[in-house]
Amino acid sequence: MVEQPVSTPLALTNDGTLEIVFLGTGTAFARRLFQTNLLIIKGEEHILVDFGMTGPQALQSLGLSAMDIRTILPTHSHSDHIGGLEYLTLVNRYFARPSGKDKLNMIITDEYRPLLWEMSLRGGLEYNEQNAEGRRLSFEDLYTTHVPQPITVEPRSIFSIMMNGIKLELFHTNHIPGEADSPKDAFITYGLLIDDRVFFSGDTKFDRDLIDMYADRAEIMFHDASMTPNQVHAWIDDLRGIPEDIRAKMFLVHYQDELTDDAATDFAGLAKQGVRYLFP
Ligand SMILES: [Zn+2]
Structure with a gap:
């Protein structure tokens, strides 16, 4: 892995390097740092993983x-991960699409989509300027959905999708x-294996089984701490x-x-804002 400082504006395309x-x-409570959200960039494709309340300012930086x-x-319905999603959706609807851009793509499993829509997004997005005509917006009006497919449920649920050359495994x-003893007892939250190379834990308790499951396959692990x-x-x-x-390959x-x-001397280090992590 190679680390390079971000030069602004950050390019959302590259030569095909992950x-x-x-x-x-x-x-979630950070005031100096932005919330843990990340961009995956490869070739012509980019995927924004989570967009919390600090997302708009973080993009601006x-x-x-x-x-x-x-x-x-x-990855899951906490405000530091989806708190900026309504904003992102409305910018797409009112500004990006009228200027000729596509509908926002959302990568989301069939099990999580109804929860995200019914319990979080619908209140702010269903009613709109067209309601006088009796028309409410649906999830499909707002997003082009890309559905990771289930590949196993034991010992935990795992899903997989290939998105224009970026392979994602969601676990x-x-x-x-706090009381949940295993992912099966817990509310839906995903972590990622990106392109069979990079592990991102997402939000999780310490889970030795999860680390052991991916330690061999991951060149670098970014772990919640x-x-x-x-x-x-x-x-x-x-x-x-x-x-x-x-x-030695784990960044916090x-x-x-x-x-x-x-604090991170026992590890590869702290993951940092303003850095491009490149995987040639
Ligand atoms: Zn969380």
Whole structure:
């Protein structure tokens, strides 16, 4: 992996190299950092993974705007991951599409789509300026849907999709509630294996089985980390207990504002905003 500083505006296309850029690396409550959302870029394709409340400002810091985003993949329904989604959708509907751009692509499983729409997005998006004519908007009016297909349910649910040359494997994580003992008991939350090379935990408690499942296949692992014991995120002291060779390729992400590089000396480091992670 090669790290390069972002130069603005960040290009959303490249020569075909897999590229990861974090819009932010902070927690849901971050005030200095932006929230943990990321862009996957490869060739002509880009996929925005999550878009929280800080998403619009984070895009601006990269010299981009919501107008530039073509494809979104929401991992779960917390506000630091979908809090900017209504905004992104309305920018697409009122500005991008009238200027000739396509409907927003959304990568979402069949199991998660009804939850995201009925419990989160519908309230702000269904009613619109056309309601006087009796017409409400549906999910399909707003998004072109791309559905990852299930490949297994044991020991946890895994889905897969190929999106214009970017292969994504979505796996269930055990994030909430605190009492859930396994992903099967937990609310739907996904992590990702990107192009069979890069692991992104998404939001998860410490889950040794998950790490073991992907450690061999992943060149680099970006893992959720909390500096203090936490009911719904991975505590760094638990992560310190995994083998050294796995820690050596693990970057911590979704961390508190105050965190410095000193905290991550047992790992590959902290994932950083403003860096292009390139996988030639
Ligand atoms: Zn979360």
